[in-house]
Amino acid sequence: MAEELVGNVLVGQSGGPTAVINASLAGVVSEALNHECIEEVYGTLNGVLGILQEDLIDLAAESQQVIRGLRYTPGAALGTVRYKLKKQQDFERVLEVFKAHNIRYFFYAGGNDSQDTADKISKLAQQQGYELRVIGVPKTIDNDLVVTDHCPGYGSVIKYISTTIREIACDNAAMGQHDLVQIVEVMGRNAGWIAAGAALAKRRDHPHDAPHLILLPEVPFSGEKFVEDVKRVLKRERYCLIVVGEGLVDADGNYVAAADKTDAFGHAQLGGAAEFLQNLVEEGIPGVKARTVKFGMAQRAAAHCSSKADNDEAFLAGQAAVRAAVSGQTDKMVTLIRGDGDHYSVETGLAPLSEIANGVKKLPREWINEDGISMNFQFFRYAQPLIQGEVAVPYDNGLPSFAHLDKERVEKLLPAYEI
């Protein structure tokens, strides 16, 4: 056991929200209150931006009802951020704020960019001899963090997508009097994890169930093969349900539907893969109608259809972060480790933030069938446990009732900071 470190907690959320990032927040807050060495539990509004601007709230002042409600609330209750700390001055400011509020425990939920930020904050604190324990909480629907078996947020997005694919399939199969092509565009910039998850919609021993084609960024796209694949499926099924990841690339590695915009991290802003395919179908197969569905941000916010396994693990990851920090760990991210047994089990581990920060976990090529448009049993074995169980979202007057934080502000102690 490390020496006891007495002080305050700060927790923040970063990057794109998920259906369960607030479950991790609930895990951090409820666990933090179990430890006497932790005095105050603060949240930063909009991640690092709230730290720079000293926009902190007192999470211990929130009602227990609200903290419990966070488990079922999508979005990021503290607000999130895509602002990237760039200047050395920004990092210095973070530490000033931490010192001013005696922050000794910093928990940051996010993907690899966010863990990189947490790592840099941690390193600077070490350089300055300021005792600070920094633990990252994994969060991303993209499932692309290295070391961890999977990421909280992923199970829920693929449960929602495969549920909806199964529903659309019932609808489209019923309309089999003219050839119908349905194109469903899902998120996934660099890897096909999300699109691959749609494969779960197929019933066991029903290989002809939708989705009929899954187009992944891992498999270079060929328009000719695509049109032939669609024709073959239409001949058999009278409808063809296609799932496409937004990051689909051609043989040269260029996005098929690239826009010229980029986000704050320099990533290309995508969109339009579905319309791209729609045009190919309607031009390549005369008389066939193609329709598109684009879940957009709805897919990462679908708490009403989230996975209980995912929700439980997100909560667990928040708790584990606090326990690790209290026991003396720092500069690590919580990971999920899958047990070896026949029955799915998971426990938490830790990995260095620096290792997480800049890695990207690709969908294994050997989990994709040779046809390049479907997933094999290895993927099913991996993904099936992640969507198990339904979450009892509380309903009020016919709609999910989500938690809203009171956000009692912590008094500012420092002069304002120019962003």
Added chain:
Amino acid sequence: MAEELVGNVLVGQSGGPTAVINASLAGVVSEALNHECIEEVYGTLNGVLGILQEDLIDLAAESQQVIRGLRYTPGAALGTVRYKLKKQQDFERVLEVFKAHNIRYFFYAGGNDSQDTADKISKLAQQQGYELRVIGVPKTIDNDLVVTDHCPGYGSVIKYISTTIREIACDNAAMGQHDLVQIVEVMGRNAGWIAAGAALAKRRDHPHDAPHLILLPEVPFSGEKFVEDVKRVLKRERYCLIVVGEGLVDADGNYVAAADKTDAFGHAQLGGAAEFLQNLVEEGIPGVKARTVKFGMAQRAAAHCSSKADNDEAFLAGQAAVRAAVSGQTDKMVTLIRGDGDHYSVETGLAPLSEIANGVKKLPREWINEDGISMNFQFFRYAQPLIQGEVAVPYDNGLPSFAHLDKERVEKLLPAYEI
């Protein structure tokens, strides 16, 4: 009580599927089996097309488990159709098939085009002196059938949309560090019933909740006013969530995003209203990002998020159709009649098919606020009861488990018919 008419039932489904049209089918089948005058219960595959081709199945041979499962299964289990009976010869063929199989009860679930077809079949039977009782079962997410207070299918689609809007709002509100415009496109060709339903996502006494702008076909669209509205909301909220019906029209009554395609009934095939608005925003408000969501056919298939009130009423409408026919009624459609009391209640009635067939119920202009972009208390009072209650969709291995008919074919008795 009319004279007892002994014979067989034929039930069919027509038009776009909904989350609850199979609940109506379950209502017809389970009620039919209660009446001794009904001998066989057949279903036609793909509506009138299955009649022309004598593609009938024996619904009494299906397991009770499957019939129960229909209550929670989206799509149209019998298959649906958009084929329109045109020639007199087609109608003659329908009656030939009815006579060959001693069909004395015909139940047809669909919207106004389908009720028109049912009406014409009924009239021809009367002309020919063939005793046949025809009762329509209302079905349409569009909620545009006249006489009936509302249509089975509508409550579920607006429950799904308002649930999802509330979720996207949690997500987008969390990202309030740069101005974000979110545009959600929903179905609704001629009327704004579906888009209006998104208003339910607002919590009581939270007028600033999303959706911030609802764009309805009933209110001629002005690009200038739209951009000003978006700017105003962004200033206040930092994000602006817009719901747009696909049938948005300009001051001249032209679709803002009209394509040049038409369906079998001559209706314009729409799509692209969201992208139209996205361009207006990005050109009109420099630096602002606009994102789109398009539920497409997912919205009418979302059984996992369907309304219990709607599901129960769809089942009831199926039962009521059978009871009406057995009691001697014909050439009518089942309607839903709302009770007068403070508490919502509904009972079924009947209206002439001819009255339903070619009417279209518009969203009352006086239910739209003067701002033209939000709904008033009259709409809330109307729509709120329709989304109450959640349906216990059975889950298996993490996903909804839907019913699939065995489809035991009825022996063909007539020569093939050329379509």
